[in-house]
Each structure stands twice: as C-alpha cells, then as structure tokens.
Amino acid sequence: MDKLNTHAKWWDFTWFSPSTFTNFDWQYPFILYGIALIPLFFLLRWLLSMRKNNRLELALPQGRLKSSPLAWLRHLPRLVWALFLSLLIIALARPQTTNEQVDQWTEGIDIVMAIDISVSMQMEDLKPNRLIAAKETAWNFVQGRLNDRMGVVIFAGDAYSLCPLTTDKELLQDYIEEINFDQIANRGTAIGSALAVATNRMRESLSQSKVVILLSDGDNTAGNIDPITAAQLASAYNIKIYTIGIGREGDVPYGKDFFGRTRMVANNMDETTLREIAEIGEGKFFRVADNEALQQVFAEIDRLEKTEIKETRFRNTFDYYDVYLRWALVFFAIWMLMKAAFLASPLED
Incomplete structure (x- = not known):
C-alpha cells in the first residue's frame, strides 16, 4: 500500500x-x-x-513425565x-x-504590449522577418507570466487595442497569431497614439504595477499625439514603459527584386525618442538586431518585472x-x- x-x-x-x-x-x-x-x-x-514464588515439590514416576506441545x-x-x-x-x-494546502494569491501586474505592424516590420534582418520574430517572442513571454493580466495594442499609421487586459492565455495566443500587416490600412508609425491607447487601457486598473512594452522599428510619422506627451501621460498614471528598437541600422534585406535577388533598403530609427520615452516612463530602452537579442530583452524584462507572490499555508x-x-x-x-x-x-x- x-x-x-x-x-x-x-x-x-x-x-x-x-x-x-x-x-x-x-x-x-x-x-x-x-x-x-x-x-x-x-x-x-x-x-x-523466580525469587518470590514458592516452590512446590512433586514426586512422580519417570514414565509419567511427558512433554506436550499444548504446554506452550x-x-x-x-x-x-x-x-x-x-x-x-x-x-x-x-x-x-x-x-498541507497552499492558498496562493497575488496582486499581479498589468502588462500591455504595443507592437508595430508598419510596412518596415517586413524587413528580414530578423528571421523570417521582424514582425514574425516579435510575435513569437511575445507569445513566449506571455506563457511565462502566469499571474499577470496582459493585453495587446497594434499600431501603424493608427493604433488600436487588439486584446484587452486578460489572464486568458489561449485568447492572447489567438490574437497574437492573427497579427498581420493588413490589420491597419493607414501607413506610417504612430508611436504616440500607441502609447495613448495602451494608457487608456490601464488608466482604470487597480494593479500596483502597470507596464507598457513598446516595440517599434522606426520614427513617429503618424498619429495625433506626440510620443513624448503620450509618455508623460502614461507616467502620470504610474505606468512604466520599456521601449525596444528592433532592427539594425544601414542596409537590411527586404524581399526580392525583379531578378529574384535579395533587395537591400536603408533603415533608420529615431533611437533618441525611444530612449526618452523609456526615461520618462522610468523603464529601459533596448536595441536589438537579431532574434537572439530580442529573446534576451524579453527575458530581461521578465526578470525585472517579477510578480510578488504571497501564500498562506493550511495544515489539515x-x-x-x-x-x-x-x-x-x-x-x-x-x-x-x-x-x-x-x-x-x-x-x-
């Protein structure tokens, strides 16, 4: 047994x-x-x-003395x-x-990932391209945040909330898998609008920790709000901001030309603005040029934003x-x- x-x-x-x-x-x-x-x-x-008992002496013929198993x-x-x-x-x-039963609870962290889906995210310095690499890394990050509510904002020329804050990991996975370049028709990169939408999602949150992870590969070229102003607004709601500049400087591969050769295009990024946004949001700025670096950045954010877990034990x-x-x-x-x-x-x- x-x-x-x-x-x-x-x-x-x-x-x-x-x-x-x-x-x-x-x-x-x-x-x-x-x-x-x-x-x-x-x-x-x-x-x-043996010491106290009295001895009783008996005289019996030799033939009468027999041992029996019943004596035992x-x-x-x-x-x-x-x-x-x-x-x-x-x-x-x-x-x-x-x-022993463990009653585990936590206040949790609210995290919104703002992902750039502008045309430049099709560049292939990250494999197979910047957007697919960002989606895969973001999903791995989501799987490791068991106690947190998470949401997704996508932006190009406009920005909108793709997935509200939720703890439903399957729902998040579905939304992240569906992200593509055709979801926003307007071209451009509206970094300020993306921050504003993410802030609007979390402004009524009661969580003690609120985080925005902004991932972009370009300059702010669209939208109706300046990125610095949007960062200051987020900071007013105690939202921490991490910014990730994705892609390397200079010529990067981008599709094929008429003859099937890899086409190289120039890539520029407003790194200064992304750094300033992270500074205002009391977070950090990261620059990544390949898939491994992107994974390391999300691992670093995961380490920095650990959820405090309190548990009460009961013994029956x-x-x-x-x-x-x-x-x-x-x-x-x-x-x-x-x-x-x-x-x-x-x-x-």
Missing part, C-alpha cells in the same frame, strides 16, 4: 502493513521506543517471580498482553497524516490513534478471557 488508505475500517489489517507506518507522521515519536522495553518488562517480571499455550496470554501494550504505545505516539491533520486504541482494547479483552480460562497459570498468578 503506497499511500495510506484513510477509508479503511478500523478492523482492516492494512493498518499493520509497513507502508502504512511509513506514511504516518508521529506527534510523539519518542514514545515508540517503549515497544522495545516490553521484552525487558517480561524478563524483569520473570526474574522477580501457557505463553499465549503473555503474547496477547505484549500485543496489547504495543498497540497502546502506538496509540499514545499519536499516528497522524497531514494534508488527521489522527489515527483511535484505530490502534480499539485494537488494544480487543487484545485486552482477549487477555481477560484467557485469564479466566484454563490457559491461566495458578502458580504464576
């Missing part, structure tokens, strides 16, 4: 299996040493009886008494099981001393019957 069968009746012999005893927690384990003293008790009792039955009451004492000691040691204790006490009473009753029967020795008692 690998696990304790707590539903067994008290008369079930499984209570005496070795596996049952190994599954117990003992409230007073030192009392169990008393079982080892039981043989010593009988030895001392025998020695005392006179030791049976002592054995039953030893079992009674052993069971009584086990009951006094208080065998128990404990079922179940006592089983009554099982062994009942068995002890059974053996005590058997011993009493034996003392009243022919098995008793009048010379000893």
Whole structure:
C-alpha cells in the first residue's frame, strides 16, 4: 500500500502493513521506543517471580513425565498482553497524516504590449522577418507570466487595442497569431497614439504595477499625439514603459527584386525618442538586431518585472490513534478471557 488508505475500517489489517507506518507522521515519536522495553518488562517480571514464588515439590514416576506441545499455550496470554501494550504505545505516539494546502494569491501586474505592424516590420534582418520574430517572442513571454493580466495594442499609421487586459492565455495566443500587416490600412508609425491607447487601457486598473512594452522599428510619422506627451501621460498614471528598437541600422534585406535577388533598403530609427520615452516612463530602452537579442530583452524584462507572490499555508491533520486504541482494547479483552480460562497459570498468578 503506497499511500495510506484513510477509508479503511478500523478492523482492516492494512493498518499493520509497513507502508502504512511509513506514511504516518508521529506527534510523539519518542514514545515508540517503549515497544522495545516490553521484552525487558517480561524478563524483569520473570526474574522477580523466580525469587518470590514458592516452590512446590512433586514426586512422580519417570514414565509419567511427558512433554506436550499444548504446554506452550501457557505463553499465549503473555503474547496477547505484549500485543496489547504495543498497540497502546502506538496509540499514545499519536499516528497522524497531514494534508498541507497552499492558498496562493497575488496582486499581479498589468502588462500591455504595443507592437508595430508598419510596412518596415517586413524587413528580414530578423528571421523570417521582424514582425514574425516579435510575435513569437511575445507569445513566449506571455506563457511565462502566469499571474499577470496582459493585453495587446497594434499600431501603424493608427493604433488600436487588439486584446484587452486578460489572464486568458489561449485568447492572447489567438490574437497574437492573427497579427498581420493588413490589420491597419493607414501607413506610417504612430508611436504616440500607441502609447495613448495602451494608457487608456490601464488608466482604470487597480494593479500596483502597470507596464507598457513598446516595440517599434522606426520614427513617429503618424498619429495625433506626440510620443513624448503620450509618455508623460502614461507616467502620470504610474505606468512604466520599456521601449525596444528592433532592427539594425544601414542596409537590411527586404524581399526580392525583379531578378529574384535579395533587395537591400536603408533603415533608420529615431533611437533618441525611444530612449526618452523609456526615461520618462522610468523603464529601459533596448536595441536589438537579431532574434537572439530580442529573446534576451524579453527575458530581461521578465526578470525585472517579477510578480510578488504571497501564500498562506493550511495544515489539515488527521489522527489515527483511535484505530490502534480499539485494537488494544480487543487484545485486552482477549487477555481477560484467557485469564479466566484454563490457559491461566495458578502458580504464576
């Protein structure tokens, strides 16, 4: 029996299996040493009886002295008494099981990821392109944030909330997988609008920690709000901002030309603005040029924004001393019957 069968009746012999005893927690384990003293008790009792008992001398013919196996039955009451004492000691040691339950709770963090889906995110310095690499890394990040509410904002020439704050990871996965370049018709990069939409999503949040992760590869060329103003607005709502500049400077691969050769186009980024946004939002700015660097950045953000977990432990204790006490009473009753029967020795008692 690998696990304790707590539903067994008290008369079930499984209570005496070795596996049952190994599954117990003992409230007073030192009392169990008393079982080892039981043989010593009988030895001392025998020695005392040898000194005190009167000897009765009998003269019998040699042929009348015979040994019988039934003579060993006179030791049976002592054995039953030893079992009674052993069971009584086990009951006094208080065998128990404990079922520890952990009630875990957390205030959690609200995180909104603002992802750039402008045309430049099709560049292939990250594989297979910037947007797909960003989607894959963002999903891996989401999977590791078990206690947090997360949402997604996408932006190009405009910005809108793709997924509200939620703890439903399957819903988030569906939304992230569906992100594509055709979801916003207006061209451009509206960084300020993306920050404003993310802030609007979290301005009524009661969470103690609110974070925006803004991922973009270009300059602010669209939208109706300046990125610095949007960052200051977010800061007023105690929202921390991490900015990630994706892509490398200079010529980067972007599709194929008419002859099937890789087309190279110039890439520029307003790194200064992204740094200033992160500074206003009391976060950090990161620059990534490949898939591995992007993964490392999200791992760093995951490390910086750890959720504080508080847990309360409850211990449910179940006592089983009554099982062994009942068995002890059974053996005590058997011993009493034996003392009243022919098995008793009048010379000893």
